[in-house]
Amino acid sequence: MSTRNTLSLGLLFLIFSLNSLAQEIKFTEFDLSNGLHVILHQNKTAPVVAVSVMYHVGSKDEDTKKTGMAHFFEHLLFEGSEHMTRGEFMQIVSSSGGQNNANTTQDRTFYYEVFPSNQLELGLWLESERMLHPKIEATGVKIQNEVVKEEKRQRIDNKPYGKATERIFGHLFQGHPYQWQPIGSMAHLDAAKLEDFTDFFKRFYPPNNAVLTITGDLDIERTTKLVAKYFDEIPRGPEKPKINVNMNALTQQKIDTVYDGNIQMPMIFTAYRVPGMNSRESAALSMISSILSGGGSSRLNKKMVDEKKTALQVAAFNYALEDSGAFFTYASPNNNTSLNVLLADMDSEIELLKNELLSDSELKKVRSSFENSFVSVNTKMIGIAENLSNGYMLHNKNTNQLNEIPSVVRAISPDELRDVARKYLNSNQRIVLYYLAKK
């Protein structure tokens, strides 16, 4: 007993010293006159530089009749520019020793290159070329339409449990563009015309709807000049249109079933509608998901996988988006346990969160886990670039948001966690999805 006490005192001391251990990510930021927001972070550890542009457009900005447009457009932005023929963009990147990619979510589209640091200027040229005058032509649209449909087949249609999110979001966010997935519908993708894309570009791709973030082995002053050299001439565009939202409060639990030909083992999902990412409540919900399923000693894992042995896997996570969020719990059965038994076990842990305060030891655990992941996610230059851009674009222009996560987590009390669970994790605010094998 006495050893334990000494140990926990020791750990308590460590928590305080960790405050100063977790290093702050320093950055410089400014706006060009055309409204492009620029963020620079210098780190000379490795001879690497990451050049990234995040545009504030995602599937939530799409027309209900043209879903999948934001992601389809992302593919087209690799087709070249006035000074690059079709296919040349990717060839230039790789023949210069770099890597590049892009991805689209409901809220934003993110493009990046990672280069040896002597290619910084090339990265700026590439990104400014496609921001200024990308080439969008019929051939590219036709081919990329097929490619995107293959991407949908590979990632969703042919993947076990691939249809769960689509079905859940359809119910949970009815009346909000989050009700469809970024990949969109095949029929809409097929119907897309060339002018839809040129319109989309004009509407959503001006510099004033973008953040340029450059991280790595760079000189701040020189990079500032280079940014101006390549991006200053790009004209400011119109402010982006407001999205149409008509989302009603959820008042009744909805139950649905999906039949999937790719699976043999059923699964049970629940999803609660919760606040968007730019809120303290969203941080509290991420902590709650960690209490439920982060690590072997978490409540759901310990109870359902180890003690009762009813689940092969069980998890909770907070899928936070800009306007709203979905708090998921899901489990797959072990030993042919019925889905309703799994559901009841997950639900009883949610109820416990609403009725009993977290112990000191569990609170410490969740804080340690966030401390550790704070250090881990900020080890690569491209990761830092994305986190800085996220802060500015999706957290009310708070570029420093990534540095504030540890202190927000430390400030959230057990009472607050209980109150957030009481407010949002109620069965009348959720979807229950039975995911079954198609015979």
Added chain:
Amino acid sequence: MKKIILTVYMAIIVQFSMAQKLDRSKKPLPGPAPIIQIKNPVIFKLETGLTVLVVENHQHPKITATFSTDGGPIFEGKKAGVIGILSGMLKEGTIKYAKAELDEKIDQMGAELSVSAGGSYVSSLTPYFQEAFTLMIEALREPAFSKDSFDKLKSQHLSSIKSEEKNVTSISSRVVRALSFGPDHALGEFATARSVEAITLEDVKTLYREILTPSKGYLTIVGDITPDKARSLVKNTFGNWKGPVIHPYNPSKVENLAKTEVNIIDLPSAVQSEITVLNLIELPLSSPDYHAVLLANQILGVGANGRLFKNLREKHGFTYGAYSAVGSGRNQTTFSASASVRNDKVDSAVFELLKEIKLIGNEIVSEDALQNAKNLYNGNFALNMENPAIGAGFASSILVNKLPKDFYKKFLEKLNAVTQKDVMRVSQQYFMSERARIVIVGNSKAFSQNLKASGLAVKYFDIYANPVPEI
């Protein structure tokens, strides 16, 4: 203060843009190439056979340790799946701490711990490292091996096998290995419900005694720690760990097919088919062909600039991505080209894959294509420096593969010396379009007729690689 700096920047900008109009048609030239410094680890060896590599790096307040044994592949035979169960058992608590206690300790520190038969890993913030590391060593040295845990894991493995029965990608990776190496080969065997049912706790313990030993063990510690501290930590925890000497198992050599054939696994529920074109190769890192094969593969099928991607995706729109891969190392391995393709384009995609594999062996690549591939390799070598463990990775690879000490120092030099002729020669030798096995998992109704009509031999197998009659 911040405002003043901003004004200064703006002034520079205005001045610049007034001075000249940018000629955008000119792609900017690179600056002088950065100097790549590979940080060598401090290496020491314990009497027990364990080699320790330490890379000191104080960039982040974090330390990571990995442990693995250079034992080569293990043949499981009738007990296929026993390695997986052993890996699971190592996570089930120690003689001192029950699983729940061990998990609780790790989670209290916010540390990450993963122990398994093939390799183990622990990572934590600096102040917790000693304790976290000690727990990893305990998990490896003193596993509890309780009957209760064993029964739980066995039931989980059986559930998990069942859950994968209709998963196209997992069927494909299993069948590709089984058909290539044969189901009675360490590299071709796989766990089934039957083989998992046959495993006993005693089997797990026996395997544990044979393979979890410091003999041929490699322990790498990277991060916020000095070599001296690492050394004393290792001596205190690992120093007296003894175990039998590992005798690596040498898998028998398998012949390639005499003639290219198609192996179809029919899965009517698939909306996309997995295609893999492969042949067996031997490519130790010490091979004089090694660098040329890497470049040939790069040109053929690595990334968005590879020929396979440009052909199957960017020209034809058959797939989201098509790539090739070459294995290397002491054991026989594979060259493969693969893509996930919608069912009705499978036959066309197979022909294009074969065409590209053949082409790179028959026609010399352009000087530009080779230079671009070299540039990418050189660039990626620099990008790898973001990983603080890279120096330790190179050093252990030199030891494991018995390479000259300057193998990685000279890596780029050798790579840059590869010629266009070398690329064609090694492509012909290592990428075999005439002796390839083409494995397709998908809805065969959509493509089997066209493949047969093309004159290729077609054989059918079930999802466990057993031959079945034509469908």
